[in-house]
Amino acid sequence: MDEHLAKTLARFRVDPQLGFLIKCRPEDFPMKYRSWVEICERFSDLITSCKVEEALEALPELACDELLTHEDYRYAHLLLVTITSGYLWNQRTSQIEKDFAKAICSIIHATSLNAIEENCDKPTEAALLEISRAVELGIASFAARNSFCVILIIDQIQKMKERLPAPFFYHQLRKFLWGYNQGSLAENGLIFEGAEHLGPLKYDGASAAQSSIVSTVDAFLGVKHQGTGDKFLKEQRRCMIKEHRQLIEWVEKFTPVTETTKHRNEAMAAISKFRTHHLTVVAYYILSQLPPDNKSAATGTGGTSFMTFLKNLRDDCQ
Numbered sequence: 308m309d310e311h312l313a314k315t316l317a318r319f320r321v322d323p324q325l326g327f328l329i330k331c332r333p334e335d336f337p338m339k340y341r342s343w344v345e346i347c348e349r350f351s352d353l354i355t356s357c358k359v360e361e362a363l364e365a366l367p368e369l370a371c372d373e374l375l376t377h378e379d380y381r382y383a384h385l386l387l388v389t390i391t392s393g394y395l396w397n398q399r400t401s402q403i404e405k406d407f408a409k410a411i412c413s414i415i416h417a418t419s420l421n422a423i424e425e426n427c428d429k430p431t432e433a434a435l436l437e438i439s440r441a442v443e444l445g446i447a448s449f450a451a452r453n454s455f456c457v458i459l460i461i462d463q464i465q466k467m468k469e470r471l472p473a474p475f476f477y478h479q480l481r482k483f484l485w486g487y488n489q490g491s492l493a494e495n496g497l498i499f500e501g502a503e504h505l506g507p508l509k510y511d512g513a514s515a516a517q518s519s520i521v522s523t524v525d526a527f528l529g530v531k532h533q534g535t536g537d538k539f540l541k542e543q544r545r546c547m548i549k550e551h552r553q554l555i556e557w558v559e560k561f562t563p564v565t566e567t568t569k570h571r572n573e574a575m576a577a578i579s580k581f582r583t584h585h586l587t588v589v590a591y592y593i594l595s596q597l598p599p600d601n602k603s604a605a606t607g608t609g610g611t612s613f614m615t616f617l618k619n620l621r622d623d624c625q
Contacts, residue, residue, distance in 0.1 A: 319554035320377065327519040327551060329381045336382055337373045342366055343386040350393055359397045363390065368406040371413040380417050381548075387411045396482050401492050408499035419549045421510045461584045468591065477596035486512030515585070516543040519551040526558040528574055529565070536619045575624050582621035589613055 308323060316323060322330065333344055346353070346362050353359045374380050391403060391411060403411070415421070471480075487497040488509035496507030515521065516539060525532070532540055544552045564571055594614070 318550070319557070320548065320550040321554065327523075329378050331378060331382050331385075333382075336379065337375075339373045340369060340383065340386075342369075343383065343390070347386050347389050350389065354393055354397050357397070359394050363394055363404070363407060366407060369410055371410060371417070374414075374417075380414060384414045384418050384420055387414055392483050395487070395492070395497070396485065401495055402498045402500060405500035408501055412499055412502050412505075421546050461581070464584060464588055467588070473592050473595055476592050481593075484513040486510045488512075511543070511546070514543055514546075516540050517546040519547050519555065522555050523558055524578065526555050527562050527564060528571060528578070529562055530575070530578070530624055532620060532623045534619075536616055536623070539616070540620075579621055579624040582617065582624060586614070586617050586621065589617060 313323070321327060336344060343366070346366065350359075353362050371380075371383070374383055387407075387410060390407075394403070395401070486492075486509070489512060492509070496509040498507060499505060522540065522544070531537075544555065547555075
């Protein structure tokens, strides 16, 4: 790899093989925090048996002093926000107890990430995480082989239907992707004990708009989103690490794609096809599960009226 390119990727924390994903090996994670890993490994069983609160109270108070690398902090963030989400929506509370809140506040400060993430553990839930990872890797190769990569990405998304039934996703899994401004938290948000000065935290839920790679491709191709769609996409950058936000802004400013060409048109057509397929997946997993008289009011876990929002994003690529 060209030395300048390698330095640029390192500057923005982009892996040459994994793109925006991180190398995350539980066996390399400091043993001091093994209890965080263990509780996540059995989280689905804890939810089913209503023992999430008991498990959380049994966790030792741990300082974050042995988290040494960026990967350590990112993995710790994933573990702690998974526990947070499961606890909030399983216990139907709006408050995180002090010792645990202290650890997660340290992680949030170090990573510049919000306290929200997907919750995937059992084989059925893991399908969502694995396929999301495959899509991220596919889009990471997009610039080199756009049409072929989109075919592979759509194939990966199709596999989700084989492993993740729509009723299970909508009625059991989806609530763990909600933000802290929905459901029982809509009015007062989330409170961390010992950090009340932060005030009630009202984060948006998980959304594909939080994907750094999709926004980077848009920036590279010079896609101009309009109105509320553009505003929402920029707001979701708060859910990315700062280096990824900076990369998107850097690409927007310095993209070499400044005019319409045959290759740009092919790339735009491929992205439009991807967004069209995204619409069909959303319809399958959400609209198909709603009563007929409630479909027009449907919103995504990120808080948008998602069908209109997604159609507008697709149309911006045409």
